[in-house]
Amino acid sequence: MEELYDFMVWGDYDAKIEYLANMTDENWNFHEKTNNLILKNYLKYTTKKLEEENKIMTTDNYCIINTGLFTPYYEPIYIYAEKNLSDSKQDWWFKSFSTSYDLGNLGITELPERANYFQDPSQLVFDVNCKINVQFKHIYDDEDNRNRIPKEIVNSKNIHSIFKGAIDTMVKKVTANYKIAVPQYFNGKIQLLLPLCLVDESIPDLALVVTKVNNVYQGHTCLTMEMAYNNARLIAKPESNWLVP
Known part of the structure; x- marks a missing residue:
């Protein structure tokens, strides 16, 4: 699967995504944007993960995908699609975003699981006993990384001391x-x-990405707030007050 958008016939895709956004009662936009880009990114990569885990349920008549999202009443939300009998290249025709109750009304009681992103819960918690090794050369010299750093910092002669x-x-x-x-x-x-608060010590400018390797954290790169939120949201809605859309 390349894109969830191409996996089935959607009709007005943006309108469907807006309906899902309202169904979750969660903010899926950065700043004042209204395109639900966070939600579209979430669905794209969540569906790919489900495909990897063989968790997309298909029968001769319908397809069900567990979005991993919930209504305000903590009801899981599923994508429900039916077999496409037209000449379109897609196999499925999107019908609805449904709860288990909705699907139960259709006689469907066997439902697929959510995507599983981790086996070891300890990976989710920072180990204060581990030091951090940072790949400064990549952060400072790589063009993509440099473009993420605030201009007043990247042009400073004291960039290393600031970092x-x-x-x-x-x-x-x-x-x-x-x-x-x-x-x-x-x-x-x-x-x-x-x-990482570079300009104002109370306002994060970048997110340092670290991976635990044995007893140390390797700091590979830095992400913008939008990039960081998109990646974090795949696992769960971040509860930390510094990473918000």
Whole structure:
């Protein structure tokens, strides 16, 4: 599967996604945007993960996908599609976003599981006993990374001192409150996102991505807030107050 959008006939895709966004009662937009880009990204990668885990339920007549999302009443939300009998290249025709009650009314009681992103829950918690090794050369010299750094920092002669100070402060914060570290799923791995406040010590500018390797964390790269939220939202809605859309 390349894209969920191409997996079935949707009709007005944006309208369907807007309906799902309202069904979850969650904010799926960055700042003042209205395109539900976070939700579209979430569905794209969640469906790919479900396909990898062989959790997309298909029969001769219908297809059901567990979105991993919930209504405000904690009811799981499923994508329900029926067999497409037209000449379209897609096998399925989107019918509805449904709860288990809705599907039960159709006589469907066997339902697929959610995507599973981790086997070891300890991966989700920052280990304060592990030091962090940061790949500074990649962060400073890689063009994509440099473009993510605030201009007043990337052009500063003291960029390294600023980063080192922000990392030291972040380590103290996460040591005092382990919930500051937010897990993300990327390229089949669980990593942690850590806030870096470079311009204003109370406002995160970037998220440092770290992966635990034995007894240390390897700091690979930095992400913008939008990139970090998109990756983190695949696992769960971040509860930390520094990573919000």
